[in-house]
Amino acid sequence: MSSLFDFENKTGRYTVMGNPINHSKSPFIHTCFAKQTNQNIEYTATQVDPGGFEQAVGNFQASGGKGLNITVPFKQEAWGLVDERSPRADIAGAVNTILFKPDNTLLGDNTDGVGLVRDLINNHQCGIENKRLLVLGAGGAVRGVLLPLLEQNPALITIANRTIDKAHILAQLYKQHGNILGSHYTDLAGQKFDLIINGTSASLNDQLPPLPDNILMENAWCYDMMYAKDPTVFLRWGIKQKATNTIDGLGMLVEQAAESFYLWRGVRPDTQEVIKAVREQM
Ligand SMILES: NC(=O)c1ccc[n+]([C@@H]2O[C@H](COP(=O)([O-])OP(=O)(O)OC[C@H]3O[C@@H](n4cnc5c(N)ncnc54)[C@H](OP(=O)(O)O)[C@@H]3O)[C@@H](O)[C@H]2O)c1
16 A cells, blocks of 8 residues: 655654553654654654543544554554545454544554564565465454465465354455465364464463464474564474474564554665664563
């Protein structure tokens, strides 16, 4: 999607809205992007109370803000609030980026999936085409990444989720875009995958989804959307199962931010040095 922003105007105010928001790395990331690309922008974090999201967005726009990111728990509400959506945000049912257009209408996008795909392919040279993918979880993050993953033409995406109905609903929703199935964790035994992407929130509580052993192909990859200083419990499982590569979601975080920045500013920042800088802070 190309930027709708006035590129000549190098100033602008942006924010990320969520609850909680105090640990957000977005202000640091976007400030790095701005310095690097010589854009005079201000990017803050805004804590929003439940029920206060629409008002907070209206206030920010009225005060001259140019756009915002949205994080937990407001991504779905943002989807309902915007006037127009990108196709990837539309199908995801979640918006993580809003651009205030010159006519004051709101354009919503979801950059999580393109962030994941760029991290896998550009930063780690992990092929997706013709590969068998297992995606764990069926919450907001997974909804956001399925279309960009399917656009890379994997042989199959299997979605496994604790609440099986949610996996089936997602498979049904995305089946027009590729080969995709919902599955119980118990039905994974005996199958083999080239790439497993953990999109559950289990790692946040140091828990592991109930995965059977021996489901990795040779040269398989394990990717956890969560990022941490040390390998997550899922990545430690991957190492034990002899995955060739184990990666956390820090690169996805920076890449999704870069796509928002591009939508707002029309400039693509260099993500490598920012990934390194965020990693060093952890
Ligand atoms: N790196 C990035 O840029 C980025 C971006 C977005 C999200 N994330 C990460 O993605 C993860 C998911 O976020 P979300 O917004 O999708 O959360 P969410 O909407 O709350 O969904 C959570 C999912 O995790 C599953 N789950 C939770 N605990 C589990 C457990 N112990 N075992 C198995 N499944 C479990 C849930 O299953 P049920 O449906 O059965 O409850 C659900 O599918 C978080 O770790 C978040 O930090 C990273």
